[in-house]
Amino acid sequence: MANKSRVNFVVTDLDDTIWDWLKMWYSSFEPYLKRISLEYGIDIEELTDDFKKVHQRYRTSESSFIYKDLETLSKENKATFELAKAGGKSILHEYYSLKKNNLELYTNVLETLQKIKQEGAMVIGFTESNAFFTKYRIKHLQLDGLFDCIYAPIDMEVPETVYRHYSEESWEPKKTEFRYLAKNTRKPAPEILEIIIRDFKASKENTIYIGDKLDKDISMAKDAGITCVYAKYGHKIESEQYELLKKVTHWTKEDVEREIEFKASHQTMPIADYTLEKSFKELEGYFTFYQFPQTKFIEPSYDNIIQVWAKTIDVQQHFNDIALRIRNITLTVFTFLIGAIGFTTKDHLYITISDNAVSYTALIAALGIIIIAAFFYMDRYWYHNLLVGAVNQGLEIEKKWGNIFPEMRLTNSIGNSSPHTFVLWKIHSKHKFLIFYGILAGSMFLIFCLTI
Template identity: 35%
Template sequence: MSVSLVTVAHVNSPSDLHPRLLVTDLDNTLWDWFAAWHGSFSAMLDRLIEISGVPAEVLEPQIRAVHQARGTAEYSFLLDEVPALVEASGTVPPSERYDEALHQLHSRRRAMTRLYPGVLETLTVLKEAGVAVAAYTESLAFWTEWRIRWTGLDELIDRLYSAPDHDLPNGLTREQVRTKADDEYGLQHTKHLPLPRGVMKPNAEILRSILDDCGVQPWQAVYVGDSLMKDIAMAQSVGVLDVHAKYGQAHEKAEYELLRRVTHWSDEDVEREKELSLRPEVRPTVVLERGFAELLPVFGLDRVSA
């Protein structure tokens, strides 16, 4: 099925026969998280190696240790907690000494964080049709909220379910680390509902709680995500119509090796991923081959290609 830009001439509310709720994964489903992470992190790492003189084989395992301690590969205070950088920077905090590297990280992140084609248009159509949209992600709060704001999805997503953010460095408060106005943080329209810390997909109980929270039965919902073992298997276990965002799979890319070397995953998480990969093949009910816009017919909504 090939779909380009989506426009809808007449949108009516879905009938009782059509789903009322879309539950969507975020990373590599609505946007290419991996491309943005790799492009920004690798740019920062290359600049760090260049200006600090600390080689990659020293930096990468120390970075991984920090990421594991903080539970994320997007830790905002990373440089100040990497021992080799602390030693190399002398009396100046690494975040100040190596500000050029952080500039590379932030500028690349902004440039490369963008929605997949058709996402904005499709979510707009669903919103106009009266379909509620909930997002469920393993990513932590701060950067998830930033991506939703940056991509213009605040308000198009009704509810966000994510883990709380990582702890701040010892001795710092949220007020001390924030440099912008309060309205430039968080979400203005999307309701953010925190999940318990450490919850990982597939988790049928969390998905059931999302359905209960949104007031729908499994047959009234659709779940879309890029991971067969995490997203699709979870949806099937709950009886929700599963839709595979095949276009978003990233784990087969060669660049993925950098994420593995600096990942926040614990050894137990890595073993869990291996165990999931050995399970019987999951066959999705609906497959989005080329883009998110192919989702509209699932809701009984017309589409035309521009």
């Protein structure tokens, strides 16, 4: 083809553009759904609705493994869920195996990406899928290094009851950098494309964006002023697979309303600048790829990274100190209240309210409950939330740079050492202040009940 456009910066969607996500999802979830229904005698429509609730709770259709949140499963069902059957796999093991064995690149994707990289162009991924799943696929499909960088939403939080057999570090790419987006990032998001362009100082004239959804990927690229390429081979909305996905989608009512508003403002589907009918390889017929001015990231200033991390640790310590001061003040107030209660009890002091004699002791205990509740609110919902934010930021820095600076794992180390087990209860930091304030408030409540 004559007059091919020159491109040195490629941004591409991943699911159903680079690999066949829908096939992988359907080939694992559909047997999973049917086996649960068959083995436990649960109506498949009820089970489908139950999975939809779980997917919406965790904001991804890949949270099906959190089976303990399924309301249709009894305690007895959940107790046998991970037990292997005679001559076969457990329900959960089979689900994971099918998911792994049905994850495949589309035809010619690997070869085409290799050629693009050989020419020196930069390749960036932009996905809605959580970073954990995306890292797994990058490693499993041997794409580590073919992507210079991937922008993906930060991982979802899973219940403590979920056991991951492999740590996140085991799937951490060695060459591909990950940059994290907000958890609820959804396409179209032209502002993120603008950020990607700005991050790498790329030229829009020499950039293309590739995706399989006209209403999301292509419209987003057009709104950002970037040449758009429609991966038509990955668009399979008229299929049995897609129909099941719609039944259990993680999209909430708000997501659907946003989609309706978007379609109302875009009366007609956008037309892509180029279309890949059958294969990713068709890119070679449209574009000439050439050297990006900077094929590697600017070497970061390690001094600055350490300073940012150290400042984050300082912020954690700051909010932790505030929390400890609040608790110390609470203890001081509690001690004062106990003293006042002892004094009023000793002297049998009462106040008459509507011809009823009420002891000062009961009133002081009631006031103590209110004061302790106020301190609890300030601690838990004010400064503790800020501490959690600082801790999460520290974890992100350590996740990104911990392989380069092994000593930079303080936040992670403290988090692992913090919990302790009492009898059969594993107590985390979020439980500790509940116990602390519960003992104080409970003591006041007991005194109130005894003296009222």
